Amino acid sequence: MKIYDTLSGEKKEFVPVHEGRVGIYVCGPTTYDYAHIGHARPAILFDVFRRFLEYLGYDVILISNITDVDDKIINKANELGKDPIEMAHYYAREYLKDMDALRVRRANIIPKATRHIEEIINLIKILVDKGYAYESGGDVYFSVKKFKDYGKLSHRKIEEMLAGARVEVNEKKRDPLDFALWKASKPGEPSWQSPWGPGRPGWHIECSAMSMNYLGPTLDIHGGGADLIFPHHENEIAQSEAATGKPFAKYWMHVGLVRFEKEKMSKSIGNVFLIKDFLKKYPPEVLRLMYLNSHYRKPYDFSEKNIEDSLPLLEKIWSTYQILKDSAMQEEPSKDIAMKIEDAREKIIAALEDDFNTREAMKEYLSFINFARELKGGDALAALNFLKEMDEIFDLLPRGENEGKEKELIELLLNVRNEERKRKNYEIADYIRDELEKIGIKIEDTKEGTKWYKI
RNA sequence: GGGCAGGUGGCAGAGAGGUUAUGCGCGGGACUGCAGAUCCCGUUUACUCGGGUUCGAAUCCCGACCUGCCCUCCA
Numbered sequence: 001m002k003i004y005d006t007l008s009g010e011k012k013e014f015v016p017v018h019e020g021r022v023g024i025y026v027c028g029p030t031t032y033d034y035a036h037i038g039h040a041r042p043a044i045l046f047d048v049f050r051r052f053l054e055y056l057g058y059d060v061i062l063i064s065n066i067t068d069v070d071d072k073i074i075n076k077a078n079e080l081g082k083d084p085i086e087m088a089h090y091y092a093r094e095y096l097k098d099m100d101a102l103r104v105r106r107a108n109i110i111p112k113a114t115r116h117i118e119e120i121i122n123l124i125k126i127l128v129d130k131g132y133a134y135e136s137g138g139d140v141y142f143s144v145k146k147f148k149d150y151g152k153l154s155h156r157k158i159e160e161m162l163a164g165a166r167v168e169v170n171e172k173k174r175d176p177l178d179f180a181l182w183k184a185s186k187p188g189e190p191s192w193q194s195p196w197g198p199g200r201p202g203w204h205i206e207c208s209a210m211s212m213n214y215l216g217p218t219l220d221i222h223g224g225g226a227d228l229i230f231p232h233h234e235n236e237i238a239q240s241e242a243a244t245g246k247p248f249a250k251y252w253m254h255v256g257l258v259r260f261e262k263e264k265m266s267k268s269i270g271n272v273f274l275i276k277d278f279l280k281k282y283p284p285e286v287l288r289l290m291y292l293n294s295h296y297r298k299p300y301d302f303s304e305k306n307i308e309d310s311l312p313l314l315e316k317i318w319s320t321y322q323i324l325k326d327s328a329m330q331e332e333p334s335k336d337i338a339m340k341i342e343d344a345r346e347k348i349i350a351a352l353e354d355d356f357n358t359r360e361a362m363k364e365y366l367s368f369i370n371f372a373r374e375l376k377g378g379d380a381l382a383a384l385n386f387l388k389e390m391d392e393i394f395d396l397l398p399r400g401e402n403e404g405k406e407k408e409l410i411e412l413l414l415n416v417r418n419e420e421r422k423r424k425n426y427e428i429a430d431y432i433r434d435e436l437e438k439i440g441i442k443i444e445d446t447k448e449g450t451k452w453y454k455i
Numbered sequence: 456g457g458g459c460a461g462g463u464g465g466c467a468g469a470g471a472g473g474u475u476a477u478g479c480g481c482g483g484g485a486c487u488g489c490a491g492a493u494c495c496c497g498u499u500u501a502c503u504c505g506g507g508u509u510c511g512a513a514u515c516c517c518g519a520c521c522u523g524c525c526c527u528c529c530a
Contacts, residue, residue: 009459029530039530072528151458154525160457161526179527203527225530226459232529256460257524264524293478295469298460299524309467309479319492359469363477373493426488433490444492451492 001056003221004297004355006229006252007153011355016220017250021059023215024050025249027207027224027232028110030067031091032076035098037273037287037302038258038265042225044291045255045358047104051393052352063214064107065207066092068114069190069200084190085114098275102284103395109214113206117192120201120209123243124181124194132242136172138184138197144177147238153252154230179235181205204235208248212240222249226257226297256299265302273302282307285396286314292358292394313366318398319444320373322453324384331378341386344368348390365390398454410441414450 001014016022026046029039043064050062068088077084092112100106113120124140127133133142144150144158151157161177170176180202185191191198211219217240224233233252240248257264260271278287290310294300333341344364351360372383391397417432433443436452443452 006459027530030528035530042530154458156458156526177527227525227529229459230525231527235527255530257530259523266529293468301467301523303467305479306467313478315492363469366477421488424488430489437491442491445487445490446492447486 001353002355003251003253005250006254007249009155012251014251016058017216017218020057022053022061022221023219024060024062024221024223025207025211025215025219026062026064026107026222027228028064028066029095030070030072030203031088031095032070032073033091034274034276035095036265037260037275037278038225039095040098040102040104040275040287041258041291041296041300042223042255043099043104044102044288045296045356046223048288048292048358048393048395049253049356051105051395052356055393056349061109061215062107063109063111063211065111065113065210066095067203067206068092068112070113070203074189094276098279101279102275102287103399105395111210111214113201113210114190116206116210116213117201119213120205121182121192121194123205123209123212123239126243127181127239130242132239133181134174135196136174138199139172139180140182140196140202141173141178142181142235142239142242143174144179144238145175147242149241150238151234153234153237156230179204179231181239204232205239207232208236208240208243211236212244217244217246217248219249221251221253223253223255226254229254255296258300258302260302261304282311283314285398286310288394288396289314289317289362292396293362295359296356314396315442316366317369317396318453319442319451320369321384321387321397322451323373324375324380324387326448326451327376328381328384329377330381333378333382337375337379337382340368340371341382345386345389352393362394365394410436410452414443414452418450 002011003014004011024046026042028043029035046062046064050060053060066088068085073088074084077087080087096106096110124133127142128135128140131143132146133140151161158177182194182196182199182205183202184197184199190200192200211222222233222236237248259265260273263271265272275287286307290302290306291300293310293313344367347364348361351357351364354360368383368386372380372387375383387397413432413436417429420426420428420432436443440454441452442454443450
């Protein structure tokens, strides 16, 4: 297993801190609005990475936080006249709902910043005691120049950063590069008691405190969107390593950003595509497929055309699954098929072991799909079982079985349609086909009769 | 100015020294009441440019040009 590490800039052999166990921390969102398709990329990908590590036999602990106190939350709540924490929790629930719909398996722990104030304060205390942080007018700042490795993750030097000149002006800071660990609260803002007076955590400290709380001073994999490399993750490293003197994470993984119609998705451009809006028009699996079908470190150019191009692929997977279910029989598969399956399995595993190359894995998966749709009997059964095995990782197959009253009703309709076809009443037959498609049931007339599947 | 990705066929996008990517589109054929799906064939020398390494480069090295993202709001 090899993993590309942002810090060293190279693919490294994966060796977890504790044999057989993997601790992963993925930075989740600050919840002050509905989640967009950009948020879904790291969520879906780390979900698949985690499932793959489990498939390999590792014990995986995945932690994915929600930041529920922050300037952006407070500003928006003030605008709307709402309670900031309540509003943040509303959006957090909506975020989890969206992720559930996208078949992202929930992390083992989904910690919230406001539930870890004590850990945060303790960490800041350590930093103050060690001389890495100082109090100033009720705020506490991290002294960037005291941490000699600052810039090692984003590969920049402190002198170069100042040239960027977008540094916030703040007379409480001793140095413009310093960043807030704790902010004194203004009246009416959420606040907690601390040795420095009432206040709230700065942006970066919650991830350091929570990840070390659950996974110890050195975790295996720390991940998130590429936009978090600087300053968020750089600051996490500074805080955490200054406090513990130990490396904070063994592997830093960053998922490329999603662009929409060739432009960065941002509220000011007005091209934000919300997950809940996406789900009104398309099945959730198509988004999984789109992200799996691209390289995770590269930027993803999202567009309507891209979705339209991916839908036929998903339909192919689903129709193949349905066809195999119909033709599978409880028999021994042939030697050829057993070998073919073993070959596909090896190729998919090899691709994923090479820095989670899901694109390469999907290529093998799709070529197997293409090959498998003709299979019958025991061969079809073996192929079906293989697809289910792979679905533990990818989670793309149609959900729910076609059975029960719904199945009976649809098959009744199809029988009626086929009767009408025999009588050459094609208007009625085509009406049934069109109306079924409108409610998401696709049908195909084949030599072996009419097949149907949900889309 | 600095950091990081890239520049691939009509389009979208993988691949990372020698063998068909794939999908969409387009043209032809098979099947079909039609549609869709599926299968077959075609879309004849795809890899920004210039040098270099090599028996062999889209892939490695050097240099240009171009694009995107980041440089204290970000997944």
